[in-house]
Amino acid sequence: MAERTTTIAKQFEDLPQQREAVTLGMWTFLATEVLFFGGLFLVYSVYRHFYFNAFAAASKHTDVVYGTVNSVILITSSLTMALGVRAAKLIQYRNTIRFLLLTVCLGLAFLAVKGFEYHKDITDRLVPGLDFNPDLPLHGQIFFWLYWTMTGLHALHVIIGLGVISTMIGLLSRRNGRPVHAHSIENAGLYWHFVDIVWIYLYPLLYLVGRHS
Amino acid sequence: MKPEAPSIKSLVFTWLILVALHFSILGAALLPIGFFKMPLILTMAVVQTALVMIFFMEAWHGGKLLRFFAVAGFFWLMIQFILVAADYTTRMWH
Numbered sequence: 001m002a003e004r005t006t007t008i009a010k011q012f013e014d015l016p017q018q019r020e021a022v023t024l025g026m027w028t029f030l031a032t033e034v035l036f037f038g039g040l041f042l043v044y045s046v047y048r049h050f051y052f053n054a055f056a057a058a059s060k061h062t063d064v065v066y067g068t069v070n071s072v073i074l075i076t077s078s079l080t081m082a083l084g085v086r087a088a089k090l091i092q093y094r095n096t097i098r099f100l101l102l103t104v105c106l107g108l109a110f111l112a113v114k115g116f117e118y119h120k121d122i123t124d125r126l127v128p129g130l131d132f133n134p135d136l137p138l139h140g141q142i143f144f145w146l147y148w149t150m151t152g153l154h155a156l157h158v159i160i161g162l163g164v165i166s167t168m169i170g171l172l173s174r175r176n177g178r179p180v181h182a183h184s185i186e187n188a189g190l191y192w193h194f195v196d197i198v199w200i201y202l203y204p205l206l207y208l209v210g211r212h213s
Numbered sequence: 214m215k216p217e218a219p220s221i222k223s224l225v226f227t228w229l230i231l232v233a234l235h236f237s238i239l240g241a242a243l244l245p246i247g248f249f250k251m252p253l254i255l256t257m258a259v260v261q262t263a264l265v266m267i268f269f270m271e272a273w274h275g276g277k278l279l280r281f282f283a284v285a286g287f288f289w290l291m292i293q294f295i296l297v298a299a300d301y302t303t304r305m306w307h
Contacts, residue, residue: 024275046301072232
């Protein structure tokens with residue numbers, strides 16, 4: 001009975017049922033997140049349709065080097081997260097902690113690069129409404145409203161993800177020999193991979209439109 | 214009982230394809246291919262999404278219900294886009 005209370009919540013029959021319920025709950029939450037970011041992508045699409053050339057001109061002012069470096073960092077952090085989840089499933093807790101710490105480091109690196117990029121954007125007067133760069137078309141301001149909102153909300157999700165992963169590291173470090181559910185780590189991983197997927201679309205839409213012309 | 218774990222090889226291979234696709238997207242963006250550029254780039258982004266969902270998130274390892282929930286968000290998003298596109302492309306907004 002003691003084993004049951006430490007591993008399975010009382011509302012579940014067994015561990016597979018608990019695992020299925022927890023994972024399904026997480027995917028449901030991620031579906032709401034898809035719609036949350038989807039609204040922003042929809043607004044982007046509508047304004048891109050109306051101000052096609054202004055968006056292309058404004059996009060050229062984003063820093064593609066920072067964007068590319070951050071993409072590689074985030075994709076790599078997804079790998080370390082997946083390796084951490086794998087180690088948790090195999091009950092290799094030390095390896096899990098190592099991979100989760102690596103993921104946190106990569107997440108912090110992403111935020112640091114984003115910080116440098118934001119600093120450059122402010123220096124280049126790319127903040128709409130605040131002495132906006134006159135070299136850009138008027139509707140370029142709409143592009144940069146979306147740029148700041150979408151990348152800002154994404155960065156907020158990265159910060160939340162880092163908090164969740166750090167909590168998992170804390171749980172693993174203070175477990176005192178008790179088992180830790182792999183699905184708790186798995187759910188943290190699902191959230192982190194979702195954050196990666198959002199960036200997969202932000203990168204081309206914000207950094208690459210109109211690059212060749 | 215340990216849950217089924219993916220192999221390190223498959224995870225690293227997925228990462229390599231994701232990075233390769235990422236630089237392919239960057240390369241495609243620099244090509245003067247006009248109208249086809251964004252559809253090509255977004256197709257590659259969709260492939261990246263599928264790879265992350267299948268190999269990193271293991272969406273296809275769960276039951277049918279989980280798979281249904283995994284695609285539900287994208288399905289509703291598709292409805293949202295289609296209805297809004299129908300409105301903006303058929304009314305004279307300008």
